[in-house]
Amino acid sequence: MISNNDDQFKEKNIALLRNAFRECYFKHSKIIEVPERMEEHEFGYMQFGSGMIRHLAFRNIGELLARLIKDIPSDVYCSNAYYRFPTYDMQEKQWMGADLIFDIDAKDLHLPCELLHTYFICTNCGEVQETKTEICMYCKTGKLNHVSIPCNKCNHALKKEVKRLADLLIYDLGIKEKAIQIYFSGNNGYHIHISDNEFHRLNSQARSDIIGYLIGNDMTTESIGVRKAEVSSDGFLIKFPKGGMMYGWRSRIAQKLGVDQSSITKLRNIVQQKGGYGGFKAELLKMTKDMGVKIDPQVTMDVHRVFRMAGTINSKSGLTKMRCNNEIESFDPLNDACLLSDKEVNVEMKVPIKVKLKGQSFNLRKETARLPVYAAAYLICKGLARVN
């Protein structure tokens, strides 16, 4: 997050990042993952200090790498969709399907630790403050953006959420474990790509139904046997569904309530305790929401999105979007995805900060510091430091 109005430092910051990114793409080009049927994807990239370039196509990794090293984009994207004509305008591309993708971001988990490591950066003067105010405390005009320096608790919670998602995908939706590719997003979350052709053909509406299933939205009381009935003195009656409750959400809720197909009286008592049909319905919605997975619905629903490409650097952090399937338990983003060089540069800190990167702790209390490029880039990308 390089502030637009941080002009005196902007160019120096960009120069440092461009050099660091170029060197990284040169050294670690093998990490870049080429999508299947590469020529059917749309590619795009964001330029430092400039806008987005979209509707590109590359036939092979060589062409793509040449462009990356020549232009040094701040962020590189690739469509989840397959198109007949990926370089044409959106209306003329001819959509042929899209990979199913999920995004789990720490901001959607609303973790209690979040406020402890969130900083607020003025969009006008670029100054940083640790408390949230309506407008910037320094220039008194700018609005504030927030950035987060994720902690171990965030990473642990994110991994737990990824595991919960993977379980639902495997056990309910029948997706094979080897078709689930887990990536660290390069900033503060994880991307889960499904490489299963069966799901390619699903339109946005069908994907929205999958999202509803995963996040636990819109479960009806009828599907676990509680029916509204004006004629009954209780205002409801118990009639279990024909198909039973042995699988999926029905089974999860039945277990949570401690009921099965033979527990008519027990379920009736539970509903009455919750205040009847309406009360039980509200309770069920709350239960399913709590038990559902916290994914970003827009990302999964959008079948025309360009999505951060695996193996490229995220300019929000200077970290790399990396596959971490086998090592998810031990994966440490601030170490394993930190690929920029360790040459040293001088930076000016906007705020005192403690951070651990590549196994090294940085306790930055003074206004200036000499840091390895990977740490300097991390703090500059976050908007918490600038090139001195």
Next chain:
Amino acid sequence: MSIKLGTGDLAKYPFLNEASEYIRETHFDFEEFNRLEMKHIINRAAERMETELINGMIYQKLDKYEVEILTFLVTLMMAKSIGIEIILKKHSLFEAMRAERFLSEDLKKEKSEQKKRLLLSKIFEELFKVTVDIDSADNRLFKVRVTDYLIRASNFHEQEWKLINRLVNKGYVYLDAEETVRLIRSELSTLIYSKVKSMTLSTLPETIKAKADELRVKLVPNYEHRIHKVTDYYPPCIKHALEIMNQGENLPHSARLMLATYMLAIGKSIDEIVVLFHNAPDYNERITRYQVEHLAGLKGSRTKYSVPSCEKLRNENLCFATEECNGITNPIQFGRNLQKNL
């Protein structure tokens, strides 16, 4: 021992390839419809169409297969001869619903698992490439792949069809016979529709033509095609939806929601909006009115629905943006100044 479709199956499912083969094998000549003994078939076909198109009901009678196959064929020829798109669409839908009723009964009552599998294979797999299996633990339940389910059921707007309200396990959705068959209603209807569309009739047997003309006179007052004015002031997504509706096509739920919320937003009355949906093959005034009133915040949750954003419409493949759409984020912003003249 292999098992084959019986003649009773051809009577219930006359759209199957085996029924067409029967016609070919018997060397039936269409001119034979002019013979006196065929009058019964032609009258029966007309009765079937009147039941569907005037009374709005499924034709229940079931005769022996020779009669049913020919009756079905004559209804298709009549629909072709009448030549009114909405009538053809509605006839196709009612024929699909008729078959749906027979099929769910067969899947429920048939004792032989082999026979059930044959029906599933002939109708679901051969015609629509959907694999349906019988649950090994409970043979009243059928299993379909989650993706096959979603492609179809995500177009249904009742809550019960949402995946979360289904029994889902290891990539399969478990359904009872009626639910399984409901999944393919739209495809069955399209299959019957395409049979009429692909029919080439150089000359129609005189007896069928006369009956079709008679039927047309009866039907036209009910089905006078109400073309709704598509003005240039509407954004292209709305224009497209209206054009589809004018052709009597089945507009997806999301497009209906877009159309209704847009019309509400530009100040059209409930009555004016309800009429817009008249051409839909599954049109039911009472239900449509309730739904439009619901969107207007007059019924149900009392929340007034807003017009979906351009981004949402793009995701739902309902966006047909032109240059004039540049800079807008919601269809309601299209030609702001011009809309005052609507």
